[in-house]
Amino acid sequence: MSPNSRSDSTSDSPPDSAPDPADSHTPRASPVDRLLAATPELPGRLRPWHGVMLVVFCVGAAGSLTQTDIGSTAGLGPEAIFLPILSGLFAVVVFQFTVGNVWGYAVEYRNAGGRWSDWAFLAPILLTALAGATVAAVRLGDDATLPAALLAGGWAAFWVFVACAAVLYVVTWLRVGYREGRADPERE
Numbered sequence: 001m002s003p004n005s006r007s008d009s010t011s012d013s014p015p016d017s018a019p020d021p022a023d024s025h026t027p028r029a030s031p032v033d034r035l036l037a038a039t040p041e042l043p044g045r046l047r048p049w050h051g052v053m054l055v056v057f058c059v060g061a062a063g064s065l066t067q068t069d070i071g072s073t074a075g076l077g078p079e080a081i082f083l084p085i086l087s088g089l090f091a092v093v094v095f096q097f098t099v100g101n102v103w104g105y106a107v108e109y110r111n112a113g114g115r116w117s118d119w120a121f122l123a124p125i126l127l128t129a130l131a132g133a134t135v136a137a138v139r140l141g142d143d144a145t146l147p148a149a150l151l152a153g154g155w156a157a158f159w160v161f162v163a164c165a166a167v168l169y170v171v172t173w174l175r176v177g178y179r180e181g182r183a184d185p186e187r188e
Helices: 033-037 048-067 077-110 121-141 148-174
Strands: none
Touching: 048 077, 048 148, 077 121, 077 148, 121 148
8 A cells, every 4th residue: 555545444534425414314403402512501501580580581571562562563562572572581680689778688687697587687578578468469450550550669668678788778877887897916
């Protein structure tokens, strides 16, 4: 054999043509399976929180769809697609902002030495729930749709929480006072 010729059995290079997928006896993968195979780290990065955000997005989009007239020809324009997507994204942002603030409130209260069973901690949360439920019930009594009543209740609950947390902060600051962080004398 000459140095320029090679035998197929000893070749280290890949074949010139790829195998024909029609010759394969394996079933064709779905688009989701192909996506997950292309990004093997994706399933490990998905968390239950992402599912919660997806549900919030769907609720926000569905709330927008209930307010539009899909049956008419005017409802088939670009806004029929854009507004539900925008509403769903807005719902996700508001949800994350609200949950983030409540979580931050809880963590800061705990870090300041409080317990989550203290009335000072629970009062804004209980008043928030009461205000939200009351406003939603009143709106339902005024013949509002369920999404409109829930939106009004959520809006009222958010602002009641903000006001209660601000009042609690001011009262705590006046009662305990502002404390400067002091350097540890043993470290100096």
